[in-house]
Amino acid sequence: MTRRRVSVFGATGSIGQNTLDLIGRDPEAYEVVVLTGGANIACLAEDARRLGAALAVTAYEERLPELRAALAGSGVEAAAGQGALEEAADRPADWVMSAIVGAAGLVPGLRALHHGGTLALANKESLVCAGPLLMAEARRHGATVLPVDSEHSAVFQALVGERMEAVEQVVITGSGGGLRDWPLEHLASASPEQAGTHPNWDMGQRITIDSATMFNKAMELIETKEFFGLPPEKIATVIHPQSLVHALVQFNDGALMAHLGAPDMRHAIGYALHWPERRHLPVERLDLARVACLDFHAPDPARYPALALATRVMEEGGLTGAAFNAAKEAALDLFLDRALPFTGMAPLVETVLDRMAADGRLEADTLDLDMVLHTDRAARAIACELARADVRT
Ligand code: NDP
Ligand code: MG
Numbered sequence: 428m429t430r431r432r433v434s435v436f437g438a439t440g441s442i443g444q445n446t447l448d449l450i451g452r453d454p455e456a457y458e459v460v461v462l463t464g465g466a467n468i469a470c471l472a473e474d475a476r477r478l479g480a481a482l483a484v485t486a487y488e489e490r491l492p493e494l495r496a497a498l499a500g501s502g503v504e505a506a507a508g509q510g511a512l513e514e515a516a517d518r519p520a521d522w523v524m525s526a527i528v529g530a531a532g533l534v535p536g537l538r539a540l541h542h543g544g545t546l547a548l549a550n551k552e553s554l555v556c557a558g559p560l561l562m563a564e565a566r567r568h569g570a571t572v573l574p575v576d577s578e579h580s581a582v583f584q585a586l587v588g589e590r591m592e593a594v595e596q597v598v599i600t601g602s603g604g605g606l607r608d609w610p611l612e613h614l615a616s617a618s619p620e621q622a623g624t625h626p627n628w629d630m631g632q633r634i635t636i637d638s639a640t641m642f643n644k645a646m647e648l649i650e651t652k653e654f655f656g657l658p659p660e661k662i663a664t665v666i667h668p669q670s671l672v673h674a675l676v677q678f679n680d681g682a683l684m685a686h687l688g689a690p691d692m693r694h695a696i697g698y699a700l701h702w703p704e705r706r707h708l709p710v711e712r713l714d715l716a717r718v719a720c721l722d723f724h725a726p727d728p729a730r731y732p733a734l735a736l737a738t739r740v741m742e743e744g745g746l747t748g749a750a751f752n753a754a755k756e757a758a759l760d761l762f763l764d765r766a767l768p769f770t771g772m773a774p775l776v777e778t779v780l781d782r783m784a785a786d787g788r789l790e791a792d793t794l795d796l797d798m799v800l801h802t803d804r805a806a807r808a809i810a811c812e813l814a815r816a817d818v819r820t
Pocket of ligand 1: 629
């Protein structure tokens with residue numbers, strides 16, 4: 428049997444580790460080509476050794492000596508830096524997991540499409556900042572992009588055998604995050620530690636805080652538009668505190684198809700790994716009698732201003748998504764540095780979009796990578812400048 432060549436970008440993160448858990452259960456089936464990480468050199472080296480990867484790459488150039496030392500005698504090649512990360516994506520693989528966090532995942536993902544294989548896309552930022560570009564590149568190279576975000580995997584599964592014309596609405600669910608039940612007037616005082624705790628999902632720190640603001644859901648609404656090619660009016664979100672229904676698709680005959688599953692990312696990762704087949708996965712089975720009830724309610728726009736920003740991004744298009752994603756990442760960095768309150772993130776992102784839109788800097792009929800990267804840098808710079816000015820006043 429020929430082994431399937433797999434690469435995992437962001438292997439040391441939450442999605443990456445869940446991916447390696449599945450791959451590591453069937454080592455005979457996979458040839459691990461590339462594993463990448465960032466600061467967690469020990470984890471990267473250990474996994475690369477254990478799985479016999481051909482190449483291990485850290486995003487940080489200055490960590491190369493440490494990675495080399497950790498891999499000494501293993502036969503695994505070591506590399507470091509942004510350029511090495513991008514070149515690693517040129518190594519042919521049949522299945523590539525894109526699970527770097529943030530816009531840093533865009534270029535490796537784009538380059539991986541050149542082999543015409545399968546890109547399992549956890550890095551939703553790629554679709555938010557450059558959805559039309561990424562999907563066009565996939566078509567150009569005959570590559571397949573599969574969703575890994577649990578909601579989008581759920582929609583994808585509900586759509587098997589269906590015609591898109593029959594879809595009236597896609598509803599993605601959100602837990603409402605760790606601060607869902609806090610009084611509104613207390614939100615301004617939330618610390619990164621408080622916002623970084625999720626009631627149901629065990630995820631990386633950044634996406635967990637994005638869940639508390641619902642910036643994560645805002646990104647996922649945009650991701651839905653880009654991935655499934657749906658207009659904004661057909662995409663909705665609903666708060667579902669139990670996180671057991673991941674998404675629903677409303678069809679034109681009145682049928683509402685829901686996808687349920689335990690909150691375990693190995694389901695969506697495994698579905699993308701084995702697609703178009705379903706295979707046994709080591710995830711918990713839901714006992715509906717024990718679950719007993721499923722709650723749903725509309726999100727409060729005052730608590731979650733990020734959702735209105737998502738509608739704006741979907742309607743304005745062009746480079747608005749690139750600016751939105753970068754401003755959101757900058758706002759999150761400022762919040763983590765305690766230079767911006769929890770409730771300051773959405774207004775900051777909105778002001779960045781206002782500024783850039785007023786100058787006509789977000790208009791574009793077609794996207795190219797240079798435009799996206801330029802917009803990304805400009806939006807981050809404006810966000811930091813606005814935050815500094817605000818701190819001084
Ligand atoms: P983590 O923070 O847990 O992991 C991020 C990974 O990216 C790590 O391998 C990290 O390395 C690496 N990394 C960090 N910064 C850089 C950089 N500048 N350049 C290259 N690599 C970098 O994130 P998650 O696994 O939670 O999320 C990964 C992606 O998947 C995100 O886009 C997220 O939105 C998406 N996603 C995550 C879900 C989840 O359940 N976690 C669910 C759905 C989507 P190191 O840790 O070694 O520094
Ligand atoms: Mg999700």
